[in-house]
Amino acid sequence: MxxxxxxxxxxxxxxxxxxxxxxxxxxxxxxxxxxxxxxxxxxxxxxxxxxxxxxxxxxxxxxxxxxxxxxxxxxxxxxxxxxxENTLYEHIPELLEELRESGFKLVVATSKPTVFAEQILKYFNIHHHFDRIVGSNLDGTRTAKTEIIQYILHQYSNPPKEDFIMIGDRKHDIIGAHNTGIDSIGVTYGYGSLDEITTAAPTFIAESVLELQKYLLINASIKV
Structure with a gap:
């Protein structure tokens, strides 16, 4: 579909x-x-x-x-x-640039405190690709991925949930997507095992950045 x-x-x-x-x-x-x-x-x-x-x-x-x-x-x-002490995965800068140029809105949804996420993205010089950068608060609130995704959904003017998809390497990303009613992609090049990702039941599994790129740009054609 x-x-x-x-x-x-x-x-x-x-x-x-x-x-x-x-x-x-x-x-x-x-x-x-x-x-x-x-x-x-x-x-x-x-x-x-x-x-x-x-x-x-x-x-x-x-x-x-x-x-x-x-x-x-x-x-x-x-x-x-x-x-x-951090490195970008190969092909990530090119992926983000192509997605943004194709008309997608990109958002970071991380359990890391927002202030740290912003500094890391600026360090890698990829912050400009993102419409929003949303993480947890330093006081320990909004740490669960479900809370973070829900917060992001509320930042937009009631678009259908079918417009959103969560992309992550751990079960928490997939569970958060399930809990908020949006699709998800589990990537297996990160730190979640294939068993962890499969058990969480994402909409799609990508084994590489290039496979992720193909799914988003070809199989999930954007209508703007």
Missing amino acids: EKSYKILLFDLDGTLSDPKIGITKSVQFALARMGIKEENLDHLEPFIGPPLQQSFSDFYKFNDTQTQTAITYYRERFSDVGMY
């Missing part, structure tokens, strides 16, 4: 860029300040994508106070160097 998406929501970490070093080293730093030693950064990959509040609680059983303390330590390093 032909689609006619007009507003494309992109996750940031694991979808537009590979933030592994910056995020895992900042988590490692926070854990060390909390008295926990973790030398293997690979063990901290599950922190890429979900809200930090959820990850520190789920993986280290921190209570609310401990979680907030750990997030403060994390941000201490992340805001200084961690956000720049």
Whole structure:
């Protein structure tokens, strides 16, 4: 069935860029300040994508106070160097430019605080492609992907939900799309496993940036 998406929501970490070093080293730093030693950064990959509040609680059983303390330590390093220990996935700049020139509105929908997302996108010089950049708040509110997507939907003048699609690499992106009634694309080149993405049941699965580009530009022809 032909689609006619007009507003494309992109996750940031694991979808537009590979933030592994910056995020895992900042988590490692926070854990060390909390008295926990973790030398293997690979063990901290599950922190890429979900809200930090959820990850520190789920993986280290921190209570609310401990979680907030750990997030403060994390941000201490992340805001200084961690956000720049990051690389764009190959073909992302070209994809964004072509999508924008084709008439799509592009939006970043990330659980990362908006202020950090804005700085990262400016660092990569891709911020100008986006109509909006929406993340969480520094006070810990609006961290769930469902809340973020719903906030974005409210920023537009009641277009049909068929105009929107969420693109991300973790189940949280797909679940957020389901919860808000929009389509979704799960990408498998990021940090969610194929099993995680498949189980979440997105509208489409893209194994590469080029496959994502093909789906959006050819299979989902825009009508403007």
